[in-house]
Amino acid sequence: MKRGSRVAWIMFCCMLPALTLLAAAIGQPVARPMVAQIALDGPIGPAAAEYFGDASKRAVADGAAAIVLRLDTPGGLADSMRQIIAGMLASKVPVLVYVAPAGARAASAGTYILYAGQIAAMAPATHLGAATPVALGGGRPMPLPKAGRQPASATTTADDETAADDAESHKAMNDAIAYIRSLAQLRGRNAAWAEQAVRGAATLTASEAAQQRVIDFVAADVAELLAKADGRKVQVGERDVTLQLRGASVREYAPGARTRFLAIITNPTIAYLLLLAGIFGLLLEALHPGAMLPGIAGGICLLVGLYALQLLPVNYAGLALMALGVGLLVAEAANPSVGAFGVGGLVSFVTGSVMLMNTGVPGYGVNLGVIAGIAVCAAGLLALIVWLVFRSRRAHPVTGDAAMLMDTGELLEPVSAGGEAWMMVRGERWRVRCDTALPAGAQVRVVSRQGLLLQVEPA
Numbered sequence: 174m175k176r177g178s179r180v181a182w183i184m185f186c187c188m189l190p191a192l193t194l195l196a197a198a199i200g201q202p203v204a205r206p207m208v209a210q211i212a213l214d215g216p217i218g219p220a221a222a223e224y225f226g227d228a229s230k231r232a233v234a235d236g237a238a239a240i241v242l243r244l245d246t247p248g249g250l251a252d253s254m255r256q257i258i259a260g261m262l263a264s265k266v267p268v269l270v271y272v273a274p275a276g277a278r279a280a281s282a283g284t285y286i287l288y289a290g291q292i293a294a295m296a297p298a299t300h301l302g303a304a305t306p307v308a309l310g311g312g313r314p315m316p317l318p319k320a321g322r323q324p325a326s327a328t329t330t331a332d333d334e335t336a337a338d339d340a341e342s343h344k345a346m347n348d349a350i351a352y353i354r355s356l357a358q359l360r361g362r363n364a365a366w367a368e369q370a371v372r373g374a375a376t377l378t379a380s381e382a383a384q385q386r387v388i389d390f391v392a393a394d395v396a397e398l399l400a401k402a403d404g405r406k407v408q409v410g411e412r413d414v415t416l417q418l419r420g421a422s423v424r425e426y427a428p429g430a431r432t433r434f435l436a437i438i439t440n441p442t443i444a445y446l447l448l449l450a451g452i453f454g455l456l457l458e459a460l461h462p463g464a465m466l467p468g469i470a471g472g473i474c475l476l477v478g479l480y481a482l483q484l485l486p487v488n489y490a491g492l493a494l495m496a497l498g499v500g501l502l503v504a505e506a507a508n509p510s511v512g513a514f515g516v517g518g519l520v521s522f523v524t525g526s527v528m529l530m531n532t533g534v535p536g537y538g539v540n541l542g543v544i545a546g547i548a549v550c551a552a553g554l555l556a557l558i559v560w561l562v563f564r565s566r567r568a569h570p571v572t573g574d575a576a577m578l579m580d581t582g583e584l585l586e587p588v589s590a591g592g593e594a595w596m597m598v599r600g601e602r603w604r605v606r607c608d609t610a611l612p613a614g615a616q617v618r619v620v621s622r623q624g625l626l627l628q629v630e631p632a
Contacts, residue, residue: 205420205422206417207237208238209237209239209424210241210426211225211240215245215247216247216249216537217249217254219435219484220435221249224432226260227429232424237266237424238416239402241399242268243272245272248282249282250282258285258289261289265410267416268289268291271398273299274296276298278301280301280302282304284367284370285356288356289360291360293389294391295388296379296391297379298379299378302376305349305371305374306349353370354368363387389402395423402416403416403418441537442540444478444481444482445478445539447475447478448495450475451475452471453499454472454474454475490525490528492529494521495521495529498521501517502514502515515555519551526547527541577598580618582619583614583615584605587612590610591606591607592607593606604627605629606628609630615631616631618630
């Protein structure tokens with residue numbers, strides 16, 4: 174073999190492995206990035222915060238290139254909202270917040286979450302805004318203090334108390350404004366409108382939000398969202414990341430069993446019913462010792478209900494009124510008072526039920542239909558107890574001397590005037606005295622009793 178041929182053959186043998194690897198790489202399809210989708214539907218609460226935290230950690234562990242947070246919420250609890258936003262800011266991958274489907278909203282707490290995302294997008298026919306904070310003790314937005322109002326003095330007056338309340342409201346309002354402005358500045362969005370959403374409960378549609386730089390763009394579906402986000406540079410922590418999401422696969426991350434259970438029991442209406450079931454279960458066990466089932470079921474329901482209540486914005490004045498109402502209703506059942514305890518207990522119970530979670534936080538109020546149904550049932554039970562009390566007072570006695578008086582019976586033998594004889598009354602033989610002479614078989618009526626001797630008269 175010639176020298177040139179040998180050199181060419183050696184070069185070919187050296188390049189053969191590289192050519193083989195190149196051919197294999199060309200023959201294999203390029204792996205598509207994976208995007209995790211997390212859906213927050215309904216009020217923002219402890220269950221939603223736990224769900225987002227767990228799902229986002231699982232998505233990062235699975236190698237997700239980004240997280241799509243699909244949002245449809247009327248608002249929710251401030252603590253849960255801040256927990257979700259803290260998780261978004263600490264996430265190692267970009268979070269794309271997407272208000273969808275058509276007709277969805279990102280109101281109140283949802284507006285803050287939308288501002289916190291690296292990418293903010295909305296589907297057509299959606300809206301956002303109305304982010305004014307609500308005081309946990311009442312159902313109206315917190316007002317700003319009036320100009321010129323002086324601080325409260327040592328002497329307490331009605332005006333001073335109002336000033337103190339306004340000062341607290343002012344602090345909470347300013348805190349909310351500063352929070353959403355900081356998110357807007359972090360993501361380069363419209364901070365002025367964010368302040369209007371908090372201060373004046375302003376709202377925007379999807380197209381208006383895009384025009385005013387509140388969101389990045391409008392997308393009809395997740396595929397369009399990823400396509401429009403592709404190539405954009407976002408900040409994740411301290412580093413800049415260019416999104417490569419076009420054609421990415423989407424994986425749903427559904428809530429786990431614990432999260433679903435937490436979502437059920439933290440529903441205010443469910444927590445309310447669990448609390449009632451626990452109270453009445455324990456009462457039944459106390460009235461009927463040894464029944465077992467009411468006590469066990471009541472204890473479980475009461476503990477689960479109390480666990481749910483400590484996660485919810487409970488008005489403790491309402492809880493105290495409910496306890497007082499239940500106590501008065503039980504007192505009415507144990508010692509009937511012609512409705513006095515019962516009516517007071519019913520009014521107290523219904524008032525406390527309405528106040529229990531009437532905080533103005535969207536989605537966190539007990540269903541009024543449930544309260545009305547329970548109130549009607551309690552009123553019916555109270556009316557039944559009162560009716561039974563009056564019926565028992567009008568009823569003829571069935572035991573003792575009072576029951577025997579005016580009973581009639583038959584003489585078993587003749588009796589002379591002022592004499593004694595035997596008679597049959599209520600299936601029993603009694604010795605009787607009569608002031609009138611009567612033959613055997615005559616019907617007589619009992620008028621009094623002296624020991625074992627009955628005084629009778631002709632019936």
